[in-house]
Amino acid sequence: MSKLRLFLDTADVAQWQRWLPTGLFHGVTTNPTLLKSLGLECRLDTLQSLVEQAVALGAHEVQVQAWGGSEAQYVETGRTIARLDARVTVKIPITEDGVRAARHLTREGKSITLTALYATHQAVTASALGVAYAAPYLGRLGDAGRDGQAIVRQMQAIVRSSDAPTRILVASIRSVDDIAALVADGLDTFTFPPAIAEQLFSDALTLQAADTFEEHAAAPQIRG
Numbered sequence: 001m002s003k004l005r006l007f008l009d010t011a012d013v014a015q016w017q018r019w020l021p022t023g024l025f026h027g028v029t030t031n032p033t034l035l036k037s038l039g040l041e042c043r044l045d046t047l048q049s050l051v052e053q054a055v056a057l058g059a060h061e062v063q064v065q066a067w068g069g070s071e072a073q074y075v076e077t078g079r080t081i082a083r084l085d086a087r088v089t090v091k092i093p094i095t096e097d098g099v100r101a102a103r104h105l106t107r108e109g110k111s112i113t114l115t116a117l118y119a120t121h122q123a124v125t126a127s128a129l130g131v132a133y134a135a136p137y138l139g140r141l142g143d144a145g146r147d148g149q150a151i152v153r154q155m156q157a158i159v160r161s162s163d164a165p166t167r168i169l170v171a172s173i174r175s176v177d178d179i180a181a182l183v184a185d186g187l188d189t190f191t192f193p194p195a196i197a198e199q200l201f202s203d204a205l206t207l208q209a210a211d212t213f214e215e216h217a218a219a220p221q222i223r224g
Helices: 013-022 032-037 044-056 071-082 096-107 121-129 138-143 148-162 176-184 194-199 204-218
Strands: 005-009 027-029 061-065 088-093 112-117 133-136 167-170 189-192
Touching: 005 013, 013 044, 013 194, 044 061, 071 088, 071 096, 088 096, 096 112, 096 121, 112 121, 121 133, 121 148, 133 148, 138 148, 148 167, 148 176, 167 176, 176 189, 176 194
Parallel strands: 005 027, 005 189, 027 061, 061 088, 088 112, 112 133, 133 167, 167 189
Antiparallel strands: none
């Protein structure tokens, strides 16, 4: 089985319906910002419905972000989110309160993603906790004038050298070329929006070849 693990980064069920049946995606990732962009409130009943729909469409994992801002509130909402389904992973920002909450939830056996990583040393924190995922924001690192590709590669090296179970989950991806370059260097876990999923199938020469095959298949056969 391939080690490569891809997630679709959206809360838009219509996009799940399009892309999950391709079999490319291990699951979906969401957060309060994605919910807000669709006019959805970050409420338990909303999240329950989304998790159920994602699982019904074949998602093996659904990542849902805890909220509250304090250790106690992250723990409380994280526990509530985790109870939605065994396939839920709880996302928590890698702040001090978030790390403390992640420690509690990890010890309880919850699957945790520490998110919003921007510095190499944060991979040390994630590895030390042994969380399931640590999510650096590649595109936003570039926006901040940092070498996102180099930072993400260093994070991967840290995780490997520590022998932690943590996967570096590369987020905020702007191009399929970024994915290809990082996979070539050993990264294996990515989350990206539908626009990037579209790029996976959009090479003009491939589409031209497919159209030619169909044209020739439909052409009358000349029999001698």
